Amino acid sequence: MKLYDEYPRLPHRILYHRHFFSTKANNDEVFRWQCTRRGAVVIIVLIVVFVLPREVSLTDKGSEVAHGVANREIIHIVTSDLEEAETLVSDKVASRSLSSLSSFNDPSTVEQKNSIINNYDSSRSGFVLSASQDQRSRCQIVYILGVEGTMHHGISPVIIELAKQQSDPKSGNYHVQFESRHLRYGLFGWPQWVGREFNFDNVPAMDDPILVQKTISAICPDNGHHHVVIEGASFPAGDDRVNTHLRVRRSIDWQNMSPEEIAVSQTALNHPINLDKFYDAYHAYAEIKFIVLHRPYLETIASHPDHDSGPITHSNIIQGFLILLSRFLDRHRYDKLNGEKVWTILFTEELAVQFYGPRSNRENWKRALEARRDMLRELAFFLGWPQPECKHCFVTWQDSRKAYEEAFSRKELNILRQHMKSLEGVWPPVESSDMT
Secondary structure, eight states, X not given: OOOOTTSOOOOGGGOOOGGXXXXXXXXXXXXXXXXXXXXXXXXXXXXXXXXXXXXXXXXXXXXXHHHHHHHXXXXXXXXXXXXXXXXXXXXXXXXXXXXXXXXXXXXXGOOOTTOOOTTOOTTOTTOOOOOOHHHHHTEEEEEEEOBTTSOHHHHHHHXXXXXXXXXXXXXXXXXXXXXXXXXXXXXXXXXXXXXXXXXXXXXXXXXXXXXXXXXXXXXXXXXXXXXXXXXXOOBSOSOSOTTOSSSSOOOGGGGGSOHHHHHHOHHHXXXXXXXXXXXXXXXXXXXXXXXXXXXXXXXXXXXXXXXXXXXXXXHHHHHHHHHHHHHHHHHOXXXXXXXXXXXXXXXXXXXXXXXXXXXXXXXXXXXXXHHHHHHHHXXXXXXXXXXXXXXXXXXXXXXXXXXGXXXXXXXXXXHHHHHHHHTTTTSXXXXXXXXX
C-alpha cells in the first residue's frame, strides 16, 4: 500500500544546480532567483511548522526532545542550502511512513489497525469509522462453531463458567454475555423488538455498517471493562418453518442436493449467518474467536437421526455444512490485525470417561478429568484469558451415553460410514500449529 501519495512535493524547478548562476548572469536574473529561493524557503518552513510537528507528536506525544528537534530543524532549514532542505523533508516523510508501518503486525496480510469495513456509506454521518486498538482488545466475540449434534449445549456452560473466572487488574471481572439479544439481532435479525430499540423499521443486512456499529456499542460499551460475548448457533439451525427467526431459514431443497451443491448454495452460505460477512463486518471492532467443535461423525448424526426426513438425508446435509465450515476456517486462520489464531478445535469425545475405557475403572475417570483440565488451559491460552483454573466448569457436564449403533439400521450404518469416509481430508480441519 502506497502511503502519503498526496504529501506536498517541492517544485523541482526551484532546485536548479548552482551553475545556473554564471558570471554572465545579469543582476535582474540574480534578483529573481533570490526571490524564488526565499519563497521556497518560506514554503518549507510553513510545512515544517504546521504539518510535521503533528507527526512528531503522534510518534512521541508530549516529548520535549521531539519538540526540540523540530525547532532545531527549522533553524537548519533557514540557514542551509535548498538541497539539504529537500532532503530533510524527504526524511520526515519517510520517517512518518515508517512510524505508520510500525502499527502493522502481520506482513503477509498487511492491514491497518484502524481500518474499517469496505462498504461504509459516507452519507451516514453518524457512523463511527473505527475503534481504537484498546477498545477492540476489550471486546471479544467467542463463537462456538459446529454442526448440529456436536454438543453445543454441553460445551457452552463450560466456556461461560470459564469466562466468569476471568478478571482484569484495572477493570475487574470480565463482563460475560451468552446469546446476547443485541448480537443475535445483528447476526440473525431477531428478536425484532431490538430493531425498534436500534431505530430500524425493517431488518437491515447483517453487514449494514450502522447495524454493526449499534450492535458493537450495545454489547461492548466503552466503559473500561473487558466484554466477552458468547454465541453458539449451530450449522444448520432451526427448522424449515416459514416463521423461523432467521434471515435465511433451513431449506427443504437441501434434501435433494449433494453435499457439494449444499456447500456452495446461497441458502447454506447465509444460514444461519454468512460467516465471511460476519467476520469482515465485525473484526475491525471486536476480537473474534471461533471454538470449533468436533465429535465423531456417527455420534453426530445419531444426535438428531429424525432431522431432515431421516438419518441418510440428515447426514448428507451435515456433510455439506462440514465442507462449508472447513473452507471458511481455511480462509480465516489468523487475525488480520494482530496476527493471532482465529480458531482452535475442541475434540468433545476426549472429555468423556468412556473415551478412555469402561466407566467403572477409576483410572479412566482420572484421565478424563485431566483431559478436561488440559482443555481449559488450552482454551484460556487461545482466548488470551489469564485464569485457566476453573473448579466448577464441568458441574453441568454429562457424558453422552447414546449408542449410535442402536440409532441406525445395518443398511443405514453402512451408508453413513461411506459418508464419513468421503470427509477424510476435509473434516476435522487441521490447525495451523499442526500444519507442516
